[in-house]
Amino acid sequence: MFYQFYELNHAIMAPWRAAADAMRLAYSNPLNPLSQTYLGRTAAAGLEVFERSTRRYGKPEFGLYETIIDGEPISIDEKIVWRQPFCNLIHFERVLEKPARSDPRVLIVAPMSGHYATLLRGTVEALLPTSDIYITDWIDARMVPLTEGTFDLDDYIEYVIEILHFLGPDTHVVAVCQPAVPVLAAAAIMEGRGDALSPASMTLMGGPIDTRINPTAVNQLAKDKPIEWFRDNVVMPVPFPQPGFMRPVYPGFLQLSGFMSMNLDRHINAQKEFFDHLVKHDGDAAEKHREFYDEYLAVMDLTAEFYLQTVDVVFMQHALPKGEMMHRGERVDTHAIRKVALLTVEGENDDISGAGQTEAAQTICSNIPDHMRMHYVQPDVGHYGVFNGSRFRREIAPRITAFQREHGHKAAAVKVIKGGKTA
Incomplete structure (x- = not known):
C-alpha cells in the first residue's frame, strides 16, 4: 500500500502545486510592482522551491543536436x-x-x-x-x-x-x-x-x-540485511492506472530517498542556495541548479x-x-x-x-x-x-x-x- 499512498499524496498535492506555480508567475511578472521588491522576489523564490520539491520529474531528453x-x-x-x-x-x-x-x-x-x-x-x-x-x-x-x-x-x-x-x-x-x-x-x-x-x-x-x-x-x-529484508521492505506492486499495474518493482522514489539520504546536508544546502540565488536574481546559478536536479530527481522503477x-x-x-x-x-x-x-x-x-x-x-x-x-x-x-x-x-x-x-x-x-x- 505504500506505493499507492505515495501516488495518492502526489495527486492530492497537484492543485496546490498548480496554485503555487500560478502565484510564482504573478509575483515574478515584470508588470507586477511587487516583482521589483525584496518581498516579491522572496515570495516567488519560496513558491518555486515548493513547486519543484513536490513535482514528479519525468524522463529528460538527451538534447544532443x-x-x-x-x-x-x-x-x-x-x-x-x-x-x-x-x-x-x-x-x-x-x-x-x-x-x-x-x-x-x-x-x-x-x-x-x-x-x-x-x-x-x-x-x-x-x-x-x-x-x-x-x-x-x-x-x-x-x-x-x-x-x-x-x-x-x-x-x-x-x-x-x-x-x-x-x-x-x-x-x-x-x-x-x-x-x-x-x-x-x-x-x-x-x-x-x-x-x-x-x-x-x-x-x-x-x-x-x-x-x-x-x-x-x-x-x-x-x-547487513538478508535478501528477505529487501524483498519484504522495498519491493512493491505498481499501482493503478500505470501500464505496469501489479508488476513487482523497486520504486524509483524509494531509490531516490536512498540516494539523497547519503548526502542529505548537501541537498538541503543546495535548496537554500537555490532560494538565495532566486531572491538575488542570480539567473545563471539558479539555472545550473535546475538543470542538475531536473536530471537527478528523475528516477525510474526497477x-x-x-x-x-x-x-x-x-x-x-x-x-x-x-x-x-x-x-x-x-x-x-x-x-x-x-x-x-x-x-x-x-x-x-x-x-x-x-x-x-x-x-x-x-x-x-x-x-x-x-x-x-x-x-x-x-x-x-x-x-x-x-x-x-x-x-x-x-x-x-x-x-x-x-x-x-x-x-x-x-x-x-x-x-x-x-x-x-x-x-
Missing part, C-alpha cells in the same frame, strides 16, 4: 535502432559529409540503477566527436505491462549479447557503474563460446566488480527480480570475483576472456564503488595479455566525476578513445555468419 568534429559543427540524428520491452538502443548518428571516418563504434551500457540513461548525457557528448555512439535506454518498469514477462540480471546479460550481435564486429563497449558486472559476464560468455562478435574492448568505469574491497555504505547495507538478483549475486554472494556466477546454467568464466582488451577506470574519491572494486576485473581476467589491459585512477573526483564533468572530458574521455583505437580490429576483415561464428 550537434557536435564539433575538426572544428566544424556536425548535426546529430538521434534514433532508436533496436527495441525490446525493457530497453531501446539509441544511435547518435553523426550526419557526416565524409562518412568513411574510421572512428570506433562504441556501445555505452547505461546503468539500470534508478536514473535514466540521460544521466550519461555528458559521457555521450564528450565521446561523440571521436566515436560512433550507441547507448542502452532502459525502460521504466512501471511502464511495461505484465504481459511482457519478467526481466532479471540474466535477461540484462542476454540483452547486452544481443546488442553486440546487432552492432557487429569491432564494437567497443563502455559500462558505467552497475552494468560493469553484466557486461563483464557477457564478454566472458561470448569468449567462452568462441563468439566472433565479442567486443574488441570493454571499458569498466566505477563498477562493483568486487564489493568486498573497500566496501562503501551502499555495499554495507547489502551485507523490476523486482532484477533488483533482488543483483543484490544477491553482486553484493551478497560476490559470485563474479569468486568464479561462482551462473548465467542460465552456464558458468561465467572470466578466465576465458583472451581477445577483449580491458580498461578499468576509478575515481579517487568514489563513495559508491570503493577504490579497487573496479580494478578487481584486472585480476579475475587473468588471461588477457598485459599489452591489452590498462587501469586508470582519476584524482580528485567522486563517483559522478568518473563519467561526467570537466575532468572526465579532459582526462578520462581521451584515454578511452585512445585505448579503443589502439585495440580495435579491422571489421572488414572479419566475415561473420548468422549466430556470431566466424565463417
Whole structure:
C-alpha cells in the first residue's frame, strides 16, 4: 500500500502545486510592482522551491543536436535502432559529409540503477566527436505491462549479447557503474563460446566488480540485511492506472530517498542556495541548479527480480570475483576472456564503488595479455566525476578513445555468419 499512498499524496498535492506555480508567475511578472521588491522576489523564490520539491520529474531528453568534429559543427540524428520491452538502443548518428571516418563504434551500457540513461548525457557528448555512439535506454518498469514477462540480471546479460550481435564486429563497449558486472559476464560468455562478435574492448568505469574491497555504505547495507529484508521492505506492486499495474518493482522514489539520504546536508544546502540565488536574481546559478536536479530527481522503477538478483549475486554472494556466477546454467568464466582488451577506470574519491572494486576485473581476467589491459585512477573526483564533468572530458574521455583505437580490429576483415561464428 505504500506505493499507492505515495501516488495518492502526489495527486492530492497537484492543485496546490498548480496554485503555487500560478502565484510564482504573478509575483515574478515584470508588470507586477511587487516583482521589483525584496518581498516579491522572496515570495516567488519560496513558491518555486515548493513547486519543484513536490513535482514528479519525468524522463529528460538527451538534447544532443550537434557536435564539433575538426572544428566544424556536425548535426546529430538521434534514433532508436533496436527495441525490446525493457530497453531501446539509441544511435547518435553523426550526419557526416565524409562518412568513411574510421572512428570506433562504441556501445555505452547505461546503468539500470534508478536514473535514466540521460544521466550519461555528458559521457555521450564528450565521446561523440571521436566515436560512433550507441547507448542502452532502459525502460521504466512501471511502464511495461505484465504481459511482457519478467526481466532479471540474466535477461540484462542476454540483452547486452544481443546488442553486440546487432552492432557487429569491432564494437567497443563502455559500462558505467552497475552494468560493469553484466557486461563483464557477457564478454566472458561470448569468449567462452568462441563468439566472433565479442567486443574488441570493454571499458569498466566505477563498477562493483568486487564489493568486498573497500566496501562503501551502499555495499554495507547489502551485507547487513538478508535478501528477505529487501524483498519484504522495498519491493512493491505498481499501482493503478500505470501500464505496469501489479508488476513487482523497486520504486524509483524509494531509490531516490536512498540516494539523497547519503548526502542529505548537501541537498538541503543546495535548496537554500537555490532560494538565495532566486531572491538575488542570480539567473545563471539558479539555472545550473535546475538543470542538475531536473536530471537527478528523475528516477525510474526497477523490476523486482532484477533488483533482488543483483543484490544477491553482486553484493551478497560476490559470485563474479569468486568464479561462482551462473548465467542460465552456464558458468561465467572470466578466465576465458583472451581477445577483449580491458580498461578499468576509478575515481579517487568514489563513495559508491570503493577504490579497487573496479580494478578487481584486472585480476579475475587473468588471461588477457598485459599489452591489452590498462587501469586508470582519476584524482580528485567522486563517483559522478568518473563519467561526467570537466575532468572526465579532459582526462578520462581521451584515454578511452585512445585505448579503443589502439585495440580495435579491422571489421572488414572479419566475415561473420548468422549466430556470431566466424565463417
